[in-house]
Amino acid sequence: MANILIFKQKNKISYHFFYNFAQQIPKLMKKLFAILSLTLLIAGCSESKETDQKSIFVTIPPLQALVNEATCGDFDVEILVPQGASPESYEPTSQQIAKLSDAELIFSTGLIDFEKSLTRHIDNSSRLIDLSQGIELIKGSCSHHHHHGHSHSHGVDPHIWTSPRALITMVRNIESALRTSYSDSTKYFDSVERIIDRLETLDKECGEHIAASGTKAIMIYHPAYTYLARDYAIEQITIEQEGKEPTPHQLVVLIERARTMGIKRIFHQPQYSPDKLSSIAEEIDAEIIECDPLSQDIEAEIRKVVELISQSNE
Ligand SMILES: [Zn+2]
Known part of the structure; x- marks a missing residue:
């Protein structure tokens, strides 16, 4: 009889203990959550994803990572031209146009055909940022025969993002747009400085590697490295002639x-x-190399191409 009584009491005690503990759980969770949020705040530019993130659009993939890094992941940075598509023949879909009206900012090279027509789709054109401002532009044709049926020989070559030097100017343009729209977000400007530092190192590297190698030219199908070639004093030999196959x-x-x-x-x-x-490659005994000037990691892509053109030919 006595044994049973003690057992019952023990049972009661442990029940109360767990009951009280269970009531404490929400409080503990709140504390833990508060500590976590504080840690995220202190970490500054680290990810702070919110569920209702505002969006920023970029026109081409190489701009995505840069804008995302500059804005510390605070925005949903969306790309208009899908990976693998050709920007020269691209047109935004009606769904994308609808989303553009909600975007805080839209970053564009300002030089590709579809980018020039974007203003038609946005009510407030001050949100559309032309990143080519301040870059000395090069005449060229980057049009494609399937686009308008004729070539634009008086156009401007749009491939500014493949030269580190032009990229530095583009990132400065991103910065000035961020300063206008988010003047209090100093973490963005620190982030921009880190990007600029990295691009300046890349610029130096490119200049040194190309100069040391004695490389005089790069041969490419589509003229994606026009500005890189100009900035590091080499010739770009383009197979495509004004958007068409060569005669x-x-x-x-x-x-x-x-x-x-x-x-x-x-x-x-x-x-x-x-x-x-392949017929040209065979004729001059050259190696065919696939490159991706529209890569999201444009810095790695530039580094790779510059290393390849700077390697000795043996
Ligand atoms: Zn192109």
């Missing part, structure tokens, strides 16, 4: 030029179908 005569001239300049590698982007590529 047999142009092909002969190209092969001659490639031989003179000692071309051993030919670059091409997966977006463009290179019918004539």
Whole structure:
């Protein structure tokens, strides 16, 4: 009898203990949550994803990571031209246009055909930021025959984002837009300085590697490295002629030029179908290398291409 009584009491005690503990759980969770939030705040530019994040649009993939890093992951940074698509023949979908009206800012190179028509779709054009401001632009044709049926020989070459030097100017333009819209967010400006530091190192590296190698030219199907070539004093030999395949005569001239300049590698982007590529490569005994100037990690891509063109040809 006595044994049973003690057992019952013990049982009661443990029941009360767990009951009280269970009541404490929400309080403990709140405390833990408070500590976690504080840690995130102190970490500054670390991820602070919210469920109702505001959006910023960029037109092409290489701008996404830069804008995301500059704004410390505070926004949902969306890309208009999908990965693997050609920006020259791209048109925004009606869904994207609808989303554009909610975007805080829209960053564009300001030079690609579809970007120029974006103003039609946005009510307040001050949200549309042209990142080419301050860059010395190069005449060129980056149009494609399937786009308008004719080439724009008086156009501007839009591929500014593949040169570290032009990229620095573009990031400064991103910064000034952020200063206008979010003047209190000093963490953005610290973040921008870190990006600029990195790009300045990349710029130095590119200059040194190319100069040390004695490389005089880069051969590529589509003229994606026009500004890189200009900034580091090499020649870009483009196979595509004003958005079209080269004629047999142009092909002969190209092969001659490639031989003179000692071309051993030919670059091409997966977006463009290179019918004539293998015949040229065979003719000059060059290696075909796929590159991706529309990569989200544009810094790694530039570094890779510069290393390849700076390698000795043997
Ligand atoms: Zn292009």
